[in-house]
Amino acid sequence: MNSLVLIAVGLLGILSGWFFYSRFIAARIYQLDAQFRTPAHEFRDGVDFVPTNRYVLWGHHFTSVAGAAPIVGPAIAVIWGWGPAFLWVVLGTIFFAGVHDMGALWASVRNRGQSIGGLSEKLLGSRARWMFMLIMFLVLLMVNAAFATVITNLLIQFPTAVIPVWGAIVVAIGIGQLLYRAQVGLLWPTIIGVGLLYGLILLGNAVPVALPAEIFGLSDRVVWVLLLFLYAGIASTLPVWMLLQPRDYINGIQLFVALGIIYAAALLSAPTVVVPFINDQVPAGTPPIAPLLFVTIACGAISGFHGLVSSGTSSKQLDRETDARLVGYGGAVGEGMLALAAIVCATAGFATLADWQAVYTNFGAGSVGAFVTGGANIVSQGLGIPAGLAATILTVTAALFAGTTMDTGVRLQRYVIQETGAITGIAALKNGTLATLLAIGFCLAIAFGAASDGTGGMVIWPLFGTSNQLLASLTLLMVTVILARLGRPVVFTLVPLVLVLTMAIYALLLQIGTFLGDQNWTLAIMALFILGAAIMVGISAVTALRQTGFSLLAHRHPAE
Incomplete structure (x- = not known):
């Protein structure tokens, strides 16, 4: 099949969701109000609560929630064929991710910028709140520890990406100064920032940088992991306008340039999708498509991590409540477009089915490597860009997204620790510096405790998909309870x-069986704990929902 059909149908569906369905949800269900005073104005402090231009905030939100996951998930899931991955990405973006992300953002804005975990006590009680916060913390721990490994692998495998990945930080700081100190309009900083970033890509492609195999007795892999966490710790404590916002914004613009390059190259070269709609010759050991498809592709369809970002950082920067449609649903649209590009690269970027099968030899194969290699082939054929330079562009895109997710993830971990301090009355935990050090300490403990080379995050990563989707469903439960209390339809x-x-519970039960069979007691115990916590929160939410006497479709007056 020609990949142009895949692109055209996918983009048409996703953009239809933005122009029509998101407008309906924003106006009729969440009833966004431009006159509502948002927490960014009510609690403005110049550090975390900062009213922000909606396009800049969209960039922060989009790049924070995306990371490498909308590339990794689809590029792995195509092992079952392009059809299931394509349908889940398109339909998930329209009816799942956008509603979830905008809903979590709206719920937090309407409740003084509280996180979804913080809201759980108000709606469900203190016990449910503790369970919710523990799931949140575990998901953040997995994301931060694993993404450090993903970025490290990319920097080692593609040394041409080192200069642009680290140089982007300097560019972002400069953009922040132009926007907030010099009060320059958004246009020129955007043009200058993107120009500098692509100049760094050209420089990096010409001057690859690789660390020595050993530095002070530490391997290059260990040094990269330590540097990444040092950076994430510092970045998470800076005012959001100084680095987080401009870095995420310029990365978002850069991504759309990269997507434009991929889609333009596909338009010109019209590569053939060599993978069948349903692959009935999957490698031995490949798990069943249901329920694994729905937890393998999270970002790009629906992801619980998005709710943490929506209610953790984005809600504290929303200038007007009506901006939640662009930031929340629009961020999901951007992710869907990236996931669609990942599917195209991982299925049409190979010359033959045999070439593709040589890469997809087992479940989990392909991943970022298939995206970069396949995408570079498409770009090289369609636009004549050297394959090495095209690979550098796509590698930088993936690494920058994973880096911005680490920035936000460590900041969110700090929020969870500080919130714990507020709940327990332990004043020391409310200190931002100590909370950040603890967050980094937990990540490093996982990274190096489970593997001496700092890749320990991948040891617990098998739990991420199910934990993340459980978190997404619990966030939707919270939003549903709020809607029911307001007398609004909850069917959506x-x-x-x-x-x-x-699907998440089904997948988790399968995983528990596998862990027990392999005698992997650590992951089995963690999985059982996550399942128990989710069930406890779910029961509390269902009880609260039944007490509202909710209606699926009809509007009614809120209960007194």
């Missing part, structure tokens, strides 16, 4: 949460 959040919750 209830249907997605039922499907996601069913």
